[in-house]
Amino acid sequence: MTSAPENAASATPLRLGVAGLGTVGAGLITLLRDNASLITARAGRPVEVTAVAARDRKRDRGIDLASFTWHDNAADLVSDPDVDVIVELIGGAEGPARALVEAALNAGKPVVTANKALIALHGDELARLSEQNNAPLLFEAAVAGGIPAIKTVREGLAADRLLWIGGILNGTCNYILTAMRETGRDFADVLAEAQELGYAEADPSTDVDGIDAAHKLTILASLAFGSPVIFDSVHVEGIRHIGALDFSFARTLGYRIKLIGLARQTEKGVEARVAPCLIPETSPVAQVDGVFNAVIAEGTFVGRLMVEGRGAGAGPTASAVAADLIDLARNTTAPVWGTETTGLQPVRSRPASERQGAFYIRLTVADRPGVIADIAAVLRDCGVSLNSMIQQPSAGVGESVALVLVTHPTCEAGMQDAVSKITALPVVLSPPVLVRIENL
Amino acid sequence: MTSAPENAASATPLRLGVAGLGTVGAGLITLLRDNASLITARAGRPVEVTAVAARDRKRDRGIDLASFTWHDNAADLVSDPDVDVIVELIGGAEGPARALVEAALNAGKPVVTANKALIALHGDELARLSEQNNAPLLFEAAVAGGIPAIKTVREGLAADRLLWIGGILNGTCNYILTAMRETGRDFADVLAEAQELGYAEADPSTDVDGIDAAHKLTILASLAFGSPVIFDSVHVEGIRHIGALDFSFARTLGYRIKLIGLARQTEKGVEARVAPCLIPETSPVAQVDGVFNAVIAEGTFVGRLMVEGRGAGAGPTASAVAADLIDLARNTTAPVWGTETTGLQPVRSRPASERQGAFYIRLTVADRPGVIADIAAVLRDCGVSLNSMIQQPSAGVGESVALVLVTHPTCEAGMQDAVSKITALPVVLSPPVLVRIENL
Numbered sequence: 001m002t003s004a005p006e007n008a009a010s011a012t013p014l015r016l017g018v019a020g021l022g023t024v025g026a027g028l029i030t031l032l033r034d035n036a037s038l039i040t041a042r043a044g045r046p047v048e049v050t051a052v053a054a055r056d057r058k059r060d061r062g063i064d065l066a067s068f069t070w071h072d073n074a075a076d077l078v079s080d081p082d083v084d085v086i087v088e089l090i091g092g093a094e095g096p097a098r099a100l101v102e103a104a105l106n107a108g109k110p111v112v113t114a115n116k117a118l119i120a121l122h123g124d125e126l127a128r129l130s131e132q133n134n135a136p137l138l139f140e141a142a143v144a145g146g147i148p149a150i151k152t153v154r155e156g157l158a159a160d161r162l163l164w165i166g167g168i169l170n171g172t173c174n175y176i177l178t179a180m181r182e183t184g185r186d187f188a189d190v191l192a193e194a195q196e197l198g199y200a201e202a203d204p205s206t207d208v209d210g211i212d213a214a215h216k217l218t219i220l221a222s223l224a225f226g227s228p229v230i231f232d233s234v235h236v237e238g239i240r241h242i243g244a245l246d247f248s249f250a251r252t253l254g255y256r257i258k259l260i261g262l263a264r265q266t267e268k269g270v271e272a273r274v275a276p277c278l279i280p281e282t283s284p285v286a287q288v289d290g291v292f293n294a295v296i297a298e299g300t301f302v303g304r305l306m307v308e309g310r311g312a313g314a315g316p317t318a319s320a321v322a323a324d325l326i327d328l329a330r331n332t333t334a335p336v337w338g339t340e341t342t343g344l345q346p347v348r349s350r351p352a353s354e355r356q357g358a359f360y361i362r363l364t365v366a367d368r369p370g371v372i373a374d375i376a377a378v379l380r381d382c383g384v385s386l387n388s389m390i391q392q393p394s395a396g397v398g399e400s401v402a403l404v405l406v407t408h409p410t411c412e413a414g415m416q417d418a419v420s421k422i423t424a425l426p427v428v429l430s431p432p433v434l435v436r437i438e439n440l
Numbered sequence: 441m442t443s444a445p446e447n448a449a450s451a452t453p454l455r456l457g458v459a460g461l462g463t464v465g466a467g468l469i470t471l472l473r474d475n476a477s478l479i480t481a482r483a484g485r486p487v488e489v490t491a492v493a494a495r496d497r498k499r500d501r502g503i504d505l506a507s508f509t510w511h512d513n514a515a516d517l518v519s520d521p522d523v524d525v526i527v528e529l530i531g532g533a534e535g536p537a538r539a540l541v542e543a544a545l546n547a548g549k550p551v552v553t554a555n556k557a558l559i560a561l562h563g564d565e566l567a568r569l570s571e572q573n574n575a576p577l578l579f580e581a582a583v584a585g586g587i588p589a590i591k592t593v594r595e596g597l598a599a600d601r602l603l604w605i606g607g608i609l610n611g612t613c614n615y616i617l618t619a620m621r622e623t624g625r626d627f628a629d630v631l632a633e634a635q636e637l638g639y640a641e642a643d644p645s646t647d648v649d650g651i652d653a654a655h656k657l658t659i660l661a662s663l664a665f666g667s668p669v670i671f672d673s674v675h676v677e678g679i680r681h682i683g684a685l686d687f688s689f690a691r692t693l694g695y696r697i698k699l700i701g702l703a704r705q706t707e708k709g710v711e712a713r714v715a716p717c718l719i720p721e722t723s724p725v726a727q728v729d730g731v732f733n734a735v736i737a738e739g740t741f742v743g744r745l746m747v748e749g750r751g752a753g754a755g756p757t758a759s760a761v762a763a764d765l766i767d768l769a770r771n772t773t774a775p776v777w778g779t780e781t782t783g784l785q786p787v788r789s790r791p792a793s794e795r796q797g798a799f800y801i802r803l804t805v806a807d808r809p810g811v812i813a814d815i816a817a818v819l820r821d822c823g824v825s826l827n828s829m830i831q832q833p834s835a836g837v838g839e840s841v842a843l844v845l846v847t848h849p850t851c852e853a854g855m856q857d858a859v860s861k862i863t864a865l866p867v868v869l870s871p872p873v874l875v876r877i878e879n880l
Binding site: 004006007008027031035038039041042044052079134141146147148151152155156157158160161198227258284287288299300301302303304305306307308309310313315316318319320321322325326327330332333334338340342343 | 445446447471474475481483484487580588590598599600666683727728741744745746747748749753755756758760761770773782783
C-alpha cells in the first residue's frame with residue numbers, strides 16, 4: 001500500500017480552511033484522516049485541515065474538531081494566516097458561499113468547492129477572478145459526486161471536439177424512476193419513501209424539478225464546448241408528471257425512462273436541456289439504476305465514452321474534493337473552463353423548440369368512435385409523422401382509456417403545436433404526457 | 441466552439457518529435473491538424489509536430505509529412521534541437537522503443553507514449569529515470585485507448601484507497617467473445633473473421649492469450665496500489681479454450697463470459713490476474729460488448745466506478761496521446777506512479793492459487809452410471825462444495841455428454857487439485873474447462 005515517503009511527510013503542508021460542516025464537510029475530515037499517509041504521498045506533502053467555520057459550534061458531528069481553529073464567520077477563513085486554501089462546502093449560489101469564494105479569490109487564495117449552483121450561475125465571473133488573481137478554483141465534486149467527470153472532460157478529453165455531453169446527473173430522480181419502474185408505484189408514493197430513506201430532501205423541488213441536474217449539465221456543457229453556458233437559457237423539466245402507466249408503456253416499447261441532461265453542439269450553437277427521456281433499454285446508460293450517476297459524451301476522435309458511479313453522498317463527494325486538493329498541492333491545476341478566459345463569451349442555449357427528435361405522447365381519451373382519426377388529423381396538419389401507437393384495452397365505449405403515440409423524428413416546435421391542439425380536443429380528458437425519445 | 445485566443449496562439453509552441461508512423465502516428469498528426477485551434481486554447485500554446493521518424497520514408501500514410509524533419513533513426517529525435525517532446529509510437533517492450541525512451545529521459549526530454557508493454561515491463565526503472573532527470577513520462581494511451589483511465593486512477597481517484605481495479609482491457613478478445621455469444625460459433629471461426637475485419641492481428645497471440653490485457657492490468661494495479669507490480673508475477677490466461685458450449689451454459693446460469701483483468705489488494709498483498717470469467721449478466725461490465733473496453737474500480741470512500749469507451753483505434757488512441765501533450769504544454773503533469781519513487785518497491789502478485797472464489801467447470805464425460813458419484817467424491821475430498829450442476833441431454837448410455845458444475849466459493853488451490861484428479865478419471869474424456877466466477 002502507498003505510504004508517504006519521509007521527504008513528502010516532512011514537506012510544507014497544504015493548510016485547509018473548511019467552510020461548512022454538513023455530511024460532506026465531516027466526510028472530508030474523515031477521509032483526510034483515514035487516508036492521510038496515502039494523500040501525503042500523492043500530494044507530495046501533507047494536506048491538513050487547520051481551521052473550520054460553521055453555524056453551530058455545539059452540534060455533534062461525530063468528528064473531533066478540537067485541533068482546528070474555529071471561526072463563527074466563514075469569511076474569516078480568508079484572513080486566517082494559517083489557511084492556504086478555502087474549501088467551500090456551504091452550498092447555494094448566493095449568500096455566504098458566493099461571498100466567501102469571491103473574497104478568497106480576490107485575496108489570491110485557491111478555492112475548492114462542491115457547489116454546483118455557484119459554478120453554474122457564476123462560473124463565468126469566478127473564472128475571471130481566479131485568473132486575475134492567479135488563484136485556482138476547483139470544483140470536481142460539483143458534478144456527479146465521486147465520478148471524476150470534470151477532470152475527464154476538461155483534461156482527459158481535452159484534445160477532442162465533443163459533439164454532445166450529458167447523462168444521468170441526479171441520483172434522487174434516478175432512484176425514484178428506478179423504484180417506479182421496478183415496483184409499478186406512483187411518483188408521490190416513491191418520493192415519500194425516498195424522503196424517509198434520506199435519498200430525497202424534505203423540499204425535493206431542486207432535485208425532482210430538474211434544477212440540480214441542470215446546474216451540473218450547465219457546467220459540463222461549458223467545459224465541453226469551451227464557453228460558459230448561461231444557466232437561465234437551459235430548458236428544464238422535472239419528473240413529477242411521469243406516471244406508473246408510462247413505465248409499462250415504455251417497457252412494451254423497449255425503452256426505459258431516465259431524467260437526462262443533454263447538451264449538443266449544433267450548427268446554430270449549443271442546445272442544452274434537462275428532461276425525462278425514453279432511452280432504448282439496451283443502451284448502456286439505460287442500465288444505470290438507483291442513486292448511480294453517469295456522464296456520457298461523444299467526440300469526433302475518441303468516439304463514445306461513459307463514466308458511471310456514485311453521484312452523491314459524503315464519501316464520494318469527499319473523495320472528489322480531496323482529489324482537487326492533491327492537484328492543488330502539486331500545483332497541477334487547469335484553468336476553470338480548461339482555457340484562459342480571454343475571448344470567452346457566455347453563450348445562451350438554443351431554444352428547445354429547435355430540437356429534431358422523436359416523441360412519446362400518452363393521452364387519456366374517451367373511448368369513442370373517431371377519436372384516433374381526430375388526433376391523427378391534428379398530427380398530420382402539424383407535420384408530425386406517427387411511428388407506432390398503443391391503445392390500452394378499454395372498459396367500454398365512453399370510458400376513459402390511455403392511448404400512446406410514438407412519432408418519427410420531427411421538429412419540437414411542430415410537436416408542441418400539435419400537443420396544444422390535441423389538448424383542446426373534447427375527447428382528450430387530461431393534459432398529454434410528452435416525453436422525448438433519445439437514442440443514446 | 442473553442443478557438444485559441446491570440447495570446448495562446450502566439451505563445452511558444454510545444455514541438456513534437458513523433459517516432460513511429462503507423463495508424464496511431466498518422467491519427468495523431470491528423471488530430472493535431474484538425475483540432476489545432478482547440479488544442480492551442482486548451483494547452484495555452486500551439487502543439488506542433490516538427491520532426492518524425494519511421495522505417496520507411498516512401499510509404500503512403502495518407503498524410504502530408506513535407507513540413508516535418510525526417511529522421512531515419514528515431515534516436516536522432518532526442519538530439520534534434522527543434523524537438524521538445526518525444527512521442528514514442530513504435531511499440532514493443534525492448535529494442536528501439538525502449539532505447540528511445542531511455543535516451544530521451546536521460547537527456548531531460550519529456551516522453552509521451554502509447555506503449556503498454558514498455559510501461560508494464562520497465563515502468564519502475566523509467567519512473568526513476570523520469571524523476572532523476574525531471575522529464576515527465578506520460579502514457580494515457582497505453583491503457584484502454586481513448587478512455588482516460590490512467591488520469592482517472594492516478595488523479596481522479598488519488599484521494600481514495602482502492603480495494604480492487606480491473607475490467608475489460610482487450611478489445612480483440614471482447615469482440616471475439618461477444619461474437620461467439622451472439623452467433624453460437626466457435627473460437628477459431630470468429631477469430632478468422634476478426635482477422636479479416638482488422639480487429640485481430642495475423643499473429644493474434646498477444647491479444648487472445650491475455651498478454652495485452654495483462655500489460656494494461658499491471659499498469660492499472662501499479663497506479664491503484666502505489667507500487668509497481670512485477671509483470672511476470674501476474675497470472676495470465678487467454679480465451680482459446682472457451683467453446684461455443686460454454687456460452688450456452690453461461691446463458692442458462694445467468695452469466696456472460698468476459699476476459700477480465702482484476703487486481704485486488706488483499707491482506708497478503710496485491711493479487712493480479714487476467715482470465716476469462718463468468719460475470720452476472722445484469723452487471724454493468726457484462727453489458728460492455730464488441731471492441732469496447734471498460735475499467736472498473738472500487739474505493740473505500742468513492743464506492744464503485746466504471747469507465748467505458750473505445751479501447752483501441754487511431755482516433756481514440758490519438759486523443760489520449762494529445763491529452764497528455766496538453767498536460768505537458770501546461771506543465772501540469774503528475775509523477776509516473778502518482779507519487780515520488782523514493783521508497784517505492786516493485787511487488788510480486790500473490791499466486792493465483794490463493795484466490796477464494798466460485799468456479800464453473802465443464803466436463804466431457806461418458807454417460808455411464810456412477811459418473812457423477814465419482815466426480816462428486818473427488819470434489820468432496822478436495823474440500824470443494826457444489827452449488828449447482830447441469831447435464832446436457834445424452835444421446836444414450838456410453839455416449840459423451842457435457843456436464844457443468846458450479847461451485848460455492850472455494851480456495852483455488854483445492855479446486856486445481858480437484859481438477860487434476862477429475863481429469864485423471866477414466867470417465868472424463870477431455871481436459872475440463874475451468875472458468876472463475878466473479879460477481880463484479
